[in-house]
Amino acid sequence: xxxxxxxxxxxxxxxxxxxxxxxxxxxxxxxxxxxxxxxxxxxxxxxxxxxxxxxxxxxxxxxxxxxxxxxxxxxxxxxxxxxxxxxxxxxxxxxxxxxxxxxxxxxxxxxxxxxxxxxxxxxxxxxxxxxxxxxxxxxxxxxxxxxxxxxxxxxxxxxxxxxxxxxxxxxxxxxxxxxxxxx
Numbered sequence: 227x228x229x230x231x232x233x234x235x236x237x238x239x240x241x242x243x244x245x246x247x248x249x250x251x252x253x254x255x256x257x258x259x260x261x262x263x264x265x266x267x268x269x270x271x272x273x274x275x276x277x278x279x280x281x282x283x284x285x286x287x288x289x290x291x292x293x294x295x296x297x298x299x300x301x302x303x304x305x306x307x308x309x310x311x312x313x314x315x316x317x318x319x320x321x322x323x324x325x326x327x328x329x330x331x332x333x334x335x336x337x338x339x340x341x342x343x344x345x346x347x348x349x350x351x352x353x354x355x356x357x358x359x360x361x362x363x364x365x366x367x368x369x370x371x372x373x374x375x376x377x378x379x380x381x382x383x384x385x386x387x388x389x390x391x392x393x394x395x396x397x398x399x400x401x402x403x404x405x406x407x408x409x
Contacts, residue, residue, distance in 0.1 A: 229280050238280060243268045250277040254323075255316045260334055271334050275327055282324045285317045287366065293318045293374040297382065309378065311344065321367040322347065330400060342397050347371040349393050356388045 228241040238247040245267045253263045254274065263274055294313040323336060326343030333339055351362045351372040362368035379386050393401075 229276060238284075240269060240273050240277070242273070245269055245273075247277045247280050250274055251281045251316070251320070254278065254336055255319065257336075260336060275324075278320050278327075279324055282317070282320050285320075288315075288317070291315050291318055291370070293370050295371075295374045295378040297378070309344075309348070309375070311340075318367070318370055322371070325367050333400070342400065344371065345394060345397055348375060349391065351375070352386070352388055352391050355386075 229238055229247060230241055231237065232239050232244070239245060240247065240250075250263060250267060250269060250273070253266065254277075258266075260271055260274055263269065264271060269277075292313060292315050293311060295309045296312045298308040298310050319340065322343040323339045326339040326346060327333070329346065330339065330342060333342070347362075347368050348371060351368055354360060354362045362372060375386065
């Protein structure tokens with residue numbers, strides 16, 4: 227699988243099919259599932275994720291990038307860290323999906339990858355802070371998610387509990403079955 231530039235405008239395309247990377251990414255950004263994309267375009271599941279990775283690699287950070295989180299439940303009635311994304315730009319959306327895909331390489335659902343990716347990143351950040359470390363600040367996607375998490379808590383005038391957090395049982399189960407990648 228390869229992506230290359232074609233034409234006078236150097237448009238990125240998948241070599242095998244000539245499908246533009248932006249077409250595939252636009253479909254994913256419009257929340258089309260993998261099955262829809264692979265039926266609409268002559269691309270494989272792996273090529274869809276290759277397009278997402280190319281987008282992430284080539285898109286430059288922008289002041290317009292944003293992620294806004296909010297509690298799923300009433301923050302007053304529960305200490306659970308159940309959050310949802312209420313606003314997100316394409317680049318941040320793809321960063322989270324790409325991060326999750328690098329860990330959960332057998333997962334092909336964009337929705338699941340986004341959900342698990344967001345959860346993985348939040349847990350990484352909270353574990354670092356709990357240990358008194360700030361290593362997550364070396365990762366752009368971790369910093370963006372942590373800043374959105376802090377902003378959400380400030381909005382609700384609630385402090386983040388850095389010690390009492392747990393991964394969802396579903397993600398924990400998935401991580402137990404992740405096969406280590408041989409390089």
